[in-house]
Amino acid sequence: MFIHIGDDHVIRSEEVVGIIDYAIVNSSTINDQMLTNLHGTEKLINEKTEGVKSIVITTNHMYYSPLSVLTLKKRASMISTISKLEDYSEISEEM
Numbered sequence: 001m002f003i004h005i006g007d008d009h010v011i012r013s014e015e016v017v018g019i020i021d022y023a024i025v026n027s028s029t030i031n032d033q034m035l036t037n038l039h040g041t042e043k044l045i046n047e048k049t050e051g052v053k054s055i056v057i058t059t060n061h062m063y064y065s066p067l068s069v070l071t072l073k074k075r076a077s078m079i080s081t082i083s084k085l086e087d088y089s090e091i092s093e094e095m
Contacts, residue, residue: 006066015058064086
């Protein structure tokens with residue numbers, strides 16, 4: 001399944017490693033160093049920090065997202081719920 005993370009970016013939900021609140025990123029020297037190292041590389045998508053609320057880390061890239069961690073979490077859990085639903089289309093066709 002896919003998750004829309006804002007700014008016209010849609011990613012595969014299976015590739016998400018983590019989602020970090022942008023407001024607390026600078027409080028960690030490790031996270032701050034990671035962002036510093038990725039600036040100017042192809043691994044960091046959407047380098048503009050204006051309006052950023054979260055950072056989405058995938059297996060291959062890192063994205064700045066204008067959506068909050070809570071919103072992204074809801075979208076991810078909604079996808080998980082949808083994927084667990086049974087397919088009743090065959091039953092309705094038989095009736």
